[in-house]
Amino acid sequence: MGQDRVFIVDDDELILRALARILDGAGFRTRCYVSPEEALAALDRDPPAVIISDYMMPTMDGVTFLKQARARLPDAARILCTAAEDFRVALQAVNSGEVYRIISKPWHQQELLATVTQAIDAARLRRENERLTGEVQRQNDQLREINLRLEEMVRERTQALLEGLISALDYRDAETQWHSRRVSLYARRLAQQLGIGEPEITTIEHGALLHDIGKIGVRDGVLLKPGPLADDEWIEMKRHPELGWHLLQRVDYLRTASIIVLQHQERWDGQGYPARLRGEEIVVGARIFHVVDTLDAMTSDRPYRRARPLADARAEVLRCRGTQFDPAVVDAFLAVPPEEWERIRLDVETVAVLSADLAERPPLAVRDVPRSPPDLLARRTQA
Template identity: 60%
Template structure:
């Protein structure tokens, strides 16, 4: 039940107020001495006379504030004190001012509204708190989900890459190097945040469509016939179709689709030109050229960075985006070395793992 404190030094008035409010169904605490009233707590509403000996109503409300911070305060005042009392109202210390003598209807209605106000404020505070708590919960849940998506995407991509690798050896490490090179280059081109992850994913998967190219074409040792070339050149579209079905890989799938396009429009599948090719695919083209020159091939050793720099500068504006080439030229050699070393370490670790697997399988047979 709502606890209402009533204070008036005039005992007759106090009794009348108490009776009226008890009839309204409230738990009424009454005091004729403000000093005693000041010790009360657990109040929903305080109704006090203004003019009292020793302590006036505004002072009493001030004294009660610490123990009853949310109590709704009402001041009873005779017309003569109206000016002082209304200052208290204007200072927002008092919810409502009641005149003396009061009308019964005005008194009971004002107290009812004060009690309602008390509950509204309380409910509002509780809801605000609950909303904040729910929000924090949702934020945490979202972070967890995002983390899960990243984790599963990484797992899925690793699976796709090794599926391709099992048919076309060497693809995996080339793809991993190029994806990190492309990311570094995109960073130099001003790309930030999630967009960098997308570009890295697209570059990693660039040749995934080769899964759809027949072995007789993909693994053919000699030169390809025109028909075989036509099939080989389908791989960006195969890759795109594979990935575009996964909504979170859609952006990356555009890089896959466009990774064989050229700045001058002489690439495939669509002969896109200039900036109509997505930035990730333009950065990829530079990174891919760089990797092709500097990596060891079955038939030759990788050539030094200087050769790659010259070749990339030569292709700026024809095969390659000149801005991406300029960005490439700005990146220090140590950055490329670091990426290469990182992928080499991954390769060694993988070789160790499959070596262990193999010896375990032999030991068991």
């Protein structure tokens, strides 16, 4: 758009020449049109900063013309030049937003120049505002993209941190290796059944995955003791939820999950530890964990007993509904088809077997790597 170009539209050529002479003399570049239709056709190919239009014209009145001009070129300032008897109509046009200013006939030269100058300044400010708004939007888009990349980096590094923490615990307590990974996936599935969405569902998964991380701070003589714990040893063991909570306070991304770690041994009836919380005083993530922890404990092999069938675990969870477990969480657990729990367990077991297989074997050439986990699992079974 010409920053100082002015269109003048009037069916009276004498008025056109008079207005053009004043404005050209002040340094503006004018284009004159006796026909509104001709002026509209010129808007696209030669857009002005200001349009001055007469009101009374034979084929189209000035308000109608400026309304159409606004639709085609909304950034141009529109000025209506009208006689006193048409002032009321012109004022309505100003109020409706079709016209920026009114110039009365006969006009005062200084008033005319001041009005056109103000109109051009207003158009320039509007263009600058649009430019700055676009620049801010572009910068916001760039910041949003950077934030997304940073969030992805945080997720990746947090996942690596989680794996490192769990691996450290697994090395100390081989008896429960892969237990944390199973209960984290069980907890996610049960949270979905309860209608919980993101980001809460990931927080619950992380809390379940890290529930025993505080055992890193328990002495080996207590953690790995094969027989029953003495009273003082049991007191030390019962500190692991608080130890885990304190450990995770140093990681901002895991702070919300740390509440689940702190409360994962609380019971619905208030008989748990460390704070003997009751009912909904316990966060829902810990209530979910308590159920799936029982599921995994009963259906996993331990040195002192064999795994029990899933049906036994479901019956035990139902038996403890309203005492050890939140009734609503139990109902959601029982609503999940048993084969889904079995599938989750099988998925983790497959990963465990693959991990053990890769740890025992020397590096393979690319051509020797099986194409799918089941192939590798079958080969290990046959070995």
